[in-house]
Amino acid sequence: MSIWSWLAPRVVPPLYERLTGRRPWTEMLRLRALQWRTPEELEARALRKLRPLLTHARAHVPYYRDHFEQAGLEPGDIRTVADLARLPLIGKADLRANFPARVVADNLPGRRRGTGSTAGSTGLPFWFFTDRAGADVWIGSYLFFREWAGAALGDAIVYIPRPAHATMEEVRAARLRDLGRRILFGEQTLHLSDFEPDADELRSRLSRLPRGLPYFVWGFPSYIARLAAQLLETGTELRSYPKVVITYAETLSMLNAASIARAFRCQVVNHYSSWEVRHLAQTCPDNPDVLHVNSERAILRVVRLDGSPAAVGEAGRVVITDLANYVMPFINYDIGDWAVAGPPCPCGRGLPSLLGIEGRLGEVIRTPAGRTILPIALCRFLNIAARAHPYIWEYQAVQVAPDRVIISIVPTSRFTPHFCRELEAALTQFMGPGMEVRLEPVARIAKEPSGKRLLVKSNLDRA
Numbered sequence: 001m002s003i004w005s006w007l008a009p010r011v012v013p014p015l016y017e018r019l020t021g022r023r024p025w026t027e028m029l030r031l032r033a034l035q036w037r038t039p040e041e042l043e044a045r046a047l048r049k050l051r052p053l054l055t056h057a058r059a060h061v062p063y064y065r066d067h068f069e070q071a072g073l074e075p076g077d078i079r080t081v082a083d084l085a086r087l088p089l090i091g092k093a094d095l096r097a098n099f100p101a102r103v104v105a106d107n108l109p110g111r112r113r114g115t116g117s118t119a120g121s122t123g124l125p126f127w128f129f130t131d132r133a134g135a136d137v138w139i140g141s142y143l144f145f146r147e148w149a150g151a152a153l154g155d156a157i158v159y160i161p162r163p164a165h166a167t168m169e170e171v172r173a174a175r176l177r178d179l180g181r182r183i184l185f186g187e188q189t190l191h192l193s194d195f196e197p198d199a200d201e202l203r204s205r206l207s208r209l210p211r212g213l214p215y216f217v218w219g220f221p222s223y224i225a226r227l228a229a230q231l232l233e234t235g236t237e238l239r240s241y242p243k244v245v246i247t248y249a250e251t252l253s254m255l256n257a258a259s260i261a262r263a264f265r266c267q268v269v270n271h272y273s274s275w276e277v278r279h280l281a282q283t284c285p286d287n288p289d290v291l292h293v294n295s296e297r298a299i300l301r302v303v304r305l306d307g308s309p310a311a312v313g314e315a316g317r318v319v320i321t322d323l324a325n326y327v328m329p330f331i332n333y334d335i336g337d338w339a340v341a342g343p344p345c346p347c348g349r350g351l352p353s354l355l356g357i358e359g360r361l362g363e364v365i366r367t368p369a370g371r372t373i374l375p376i377a378l379c380r381f382l383n384i385a386a387r388a389h390p391y392i393w394e395y396q397a398v399q400v401a402p403d404r405v406i407i408s409i410v411p412t413s414r415f416t417p418h419f420c421r422e423l424e425a426a427l428t429q430f431m432g433p434g435m436e437v438r439l440e441p442v443a444r445i446a447k448e449p450s451g452k453r454l455l456v457k458s459n460l461d462r463a
């Protein structure tokens, strides 16, 4: 470790804040202290941030003004987080149909707008504005979660794959960020190729890092798990191992988490972020079973299909209110993911918890008997009940008809026709009456056009 890599994280942040007037590190330090407050105190803090946002949206965003009027509410009527249920849920389709005229605040200067986009489940891009004035909040959240994961400033970052940016503005911003980190902290970034990174490429890229420089991996669990499988199958050793693997953008299955941890010999952390509302939640540093939500950054509610709050342990839709975007407020925004509401975490942090994050809304199986099977349920069944993990690298369940599911699996060398038949029978029982399950060994799982791999797909939803 050079003197600069020790000194930079101590000297650069205060200097940066003095010179630019920005406060991401101050925000991170605040989060470091606030995480230990009680859930009640943290909710009260979130409410204090929510009130001015609602008042602003009521006064300056026509779309929300209509919502308040239709619901017969004033911002002051929202007195608790649960009261948000009295306002309608909104989705990408609503915002897309009203963008920009009716969903962007009419009283803020254009220079506060950052442009972003994401692919909706329909594959159509969804354009939105972020609030540049809120950047400290989400960058602070990023720094805070990074510290939780043990990925220090100055550690090299290996991206697997390269983050997909939709606009040139985003590409330029990412390049500038990389350059800034390099200059300020000596932080190096490596990008593995966007398509099929392999273990040889990983080894050769890693050999470019200075010997002894710590690094961590940031990327999609499906890509990293594929590399993990190659490393384990071939017995390939890396010159050095990462401090941590941080995954995002896809559901992290227990299978993938286990093989990544074995191959990369480190902890695997699940980071929950979306393009619209970045850096929302991450695996608890002391309890790998839960994720904590940064309640200073956003209010995240898990709700049932009728909009009422999900009970602890119950899966529901993720509904977000971004506390730092006044340009284009996201209030009661159904982001299109599922999550399981969590209990208070024994670690002592007061931040709200989630027991799991699921992929997009289409990623469920509906059985003829009326059950909804989420990826997490299938994942637990395969790992815990069927003990399938030594036999399978990866899988994807596709509901091709109301009474038929095909599960593609990438087998390990221990997989046998006998195991295949047994697992098929077990899965048929698991899915319940009226559902036929077939296993199909494949060489690889195809990715979506977005580059993501889905654990569960339903062709019924797409039709």
Ligand SMILES: [Zn+2]
Pocket (backbone or CB within 6 Å): 284, 285, 286, 287, 290, 292, 345, 346, 347, 348, 349
């Ligand atoms: Zn915890």
